[in-house]
Amino acid sequence: MDRLNFIKAKRIVIKLGTNVLRNDEGYVSLPRVYTFIEDIASLVKSGKEVILITSGAVGLGKKRLGLEDTQGTALKQACAAIGQGKLMSIYENGFDTYGLTAAQILLTEDDFSVRERYLSLRTTMNKLLELGAIPIINQNDTVSTLDVALRFVKEDLQVCFSDNDKLSALVASELDADLLIILSDIDGLYDANPKTNPDAKLIKSVVEVNDEILALAAGVSDGGRGGMETKLRAARQVTRFGGKVLIANGKQPYIIKRIFEGEDLGTMFLPQHSSMSDKKRWIGYATNIIGKIIVNEGAKHALISREKSLLPIGVIGVKNNFKKGDVVSILDEEGQEFARGIVNYDSDSCQKLVGSHSDNIVDILGFKNYDAVITRDNITIL
Numbered sequence: 001m002d003r004l005n006f007i008k009a010k011r012i013v014i015k016l017g018t019n020v021l022r023n024d025e026g027y028v029s030l031p032r033v034y035t036f037i038e039d040i041a042s043l044v045k046s047g048k049e050v051i052l053i054t055s056g057a058v059g060l061g062k063k064r065l066g067l068e069d070t071q072g073t074a075l076k077q078a079c080a081a082i083g084q085g086k087l088m089s090i091y092e093n094g095f096d097t098y099g100l101t102a103a104q105i106l107l108t109e110d111d112f113s114v115r116e117r118y119l120s121l122r123t124t125m126n127k128l129l130e131l132g133a134i135p136i137i138n139q140n141d142t143v144s145t146l147d148v149a150l151r152f153v154k155e156d157l158q159v160c161f162s163d164n165d166k167l168s169a170l171v172a173s174e175l176d177a178d179l180l181i182i183l184s185d186i187d188g189l190y191d192a193n194p195k196t197n198p199d200a201k202l203i204k205s206v207v208e209v210n211d212e213i214l215a216l217a218a219g220v221s222d223g224g225r226g227g228m229e230t231k232l233r234a235a236r237q238v239t240r241f242g243g244k245v246l247i248a249n250g251k252q253p254y255i256i257k258r259i260f261e262g263e264d265l266g267t268m269f270l271p272q273h274s275s276m277s278d279k280k281r282w283i284g285y286a287t288n289i290i291g292k293i294i295v296n297e298g299a300k301h302a303l304i305s306r307e308k309s310l311l312p313i314g315v316i317g318v319k320n321n322f323k324k325g326d327v328v329s330i331l332d333e334e335g336q337e338f339a340r341g342i343v344n345y346d347s348d349s350c351q352k353l354v355g356s357h358s359d360n361i362v363d364i365l366g367f368k369n370y371d372a373v374i375t376r377d378n379i380t381i382l
Contacts, residue, residue, distance in 0.1 A: 001205075001270055003262050006244055009178035011129070014040065015053040015168035019185040020250030027063055028056065028090065032251070037094035039256035040134065044100060049129045051177070052136045053168040054091070057083035084138065091136050101133040106140035112170055113288040125175055139167055169234035173241045173281060180238050181259065182231050183250030188267030189216060189228065205268045209236035235269040237285055241276060245269035276380070283327055283340050284380030291322030291347060292329045292337075293373065300332050303339055304381055309372035310341065312353035312361065322347045324369070330379070339381045341374035 016036065023029040040050050061079030062069075064086065088104050095102045105125070111117050128135050165182065172180040192200040206213055209232055217229035235245040248255060248266025259265055276284075295303070299314025310330065322328055324346050330339040343350065345365075350373060352364050358371040 001268070003264055003268075006246070006268050006270075007179070007260055007262065009048065009244070011049045011051075011175065011177045011179075012043065013051045013053060013168055013172040013175075013177045013180045014256065015164060015180070015182045016055060016250060017164070017182070017184045018055040018059055020183050021054070021056045022059060026059065028060060028087075030090070033090055034094055035254055036250075036256060037091065038098070039254060039260075041095060041098035041100055042257065043260065044132070044134060045098070050134055051125070051129070051171060051175070052091075052134060053164050053171060054087065054136060054138050055164050057087050057138055059083065060086045080140075087138070088136065095134060101131075103128050103133045103135050105135050105137045107137060107167065108140045109288050112174070112282075115282060118174070118282060122175065125171075137167070137171060139164060163230055165230040165234045169237040170285065172238045172243055172245075173285065174278070176241075177238075177243055180234070180243060180245045181256070182234065182245065182247045183255060184231065184247065185249065185251055186228070186247075187249045187265075188247050189213070189232070191216065203267050204264065205270065206235070207270050208272065209233075209239065209269060239269050239271050241281065242271045244271050279378075280380045283342060283378065284382060287327040287340070289327055289329050289340065290320050291326055291343070292319040292331055293317070293343070293350065294319065294331045294333070294335075297333060300338060303330070303376075303379060307376055309376040310374040310379065311358055311371065312350075312356045312373050313358070315350065315354050315373060318347055318351045318354065320347065324349075328374075330374075337382065339379055341380065342378035343374055344370040345373060 014036075021028055021033060023032075040052065043050050057080045058076055059079075061081065061083030064082055065079065067075075067079070084106070088102070091102045105121075107121070111121055125135055168180055168182060171177070186194070187202055189203045189206065190200040191203055194200040203216075214229065214232055214236075217227065217232050231247055235247070238245050246259065246266050246268055248259065252258070252265070255265065293310070293315055294317035295310065295314045296316050299310060302308040302314065303310060316333070322343060324343060326343055327340055328343050329337045330341060331337050345353065349365055353361065353373065356364060361368045361371070
């Protein structure tokens, strides 16, 4: 795909990482932020819809308090509370200069994981874009309970997002964005780590984010919570649903303007052509998961190759507690997750049904909701 076709987009999500918002002293680089605002304003005035994902609240709060680090959940949340208002005031004042309205949206994992809240969020975001406003989204670090939850179920809890790279992918894929632009402090994806290998070459285009591409990721960025691996996983999610992704260096002058002028900047991730309903996207990527169901090889084949429902006879194990209607992870005999689905029975009932024939469900449980533990319409293959 050539560059001009790649940048053709009506709905665009732009993610600004912590490191592109800060100067060398760790303060917000106002000149750089205002160039972002100017470029985004031009896009909106040209008829495009732009959603902005921004980091920076915790860092701003930390600087305002004169702290060296933010160790501990309570301190980080306090810094976010102080910094978020300062961050939003910069965007509000900047966009107001161009006659545009900024709308703050702070999100936690449950805003995606709880389907009613997720549907409400979609409705609100679409209305804001219809009104010509610019949604400015950040993770709500002040009230997020993720760190607390991880203390108790570290190895089992799978959260829908834990950083703004994953959040940007969720927003882009769940709102059917045409293009996600992730601006970081690196020019794009290299074939080796450019910080340690002077011969590393920039990869201009990626057809598919497979295991080989993921293996090129290295480390976590300074000051942020993500790194190249989280950006690549975000790109894999968005491109799977037909969206395009560009990773570029946000410290280059007027980077957004230059991207949409067709300059050959960053790494392009080309769209795949997989059709998936909104509900199946939500099941696969937008929910927090702790419950797990382990299935045999025959059941795995039936789910993947034949798009069948998961029957109790194919279940060989159940892990953790879950309720009827929860989204659970589906694992193979090797413990590898390959699908997710909405369960028709709670964990206790599923445990009792392990390896049973569907005709025996009433005899075992005393009731019967469905023949299947998970029906095929509620299964997403990963």
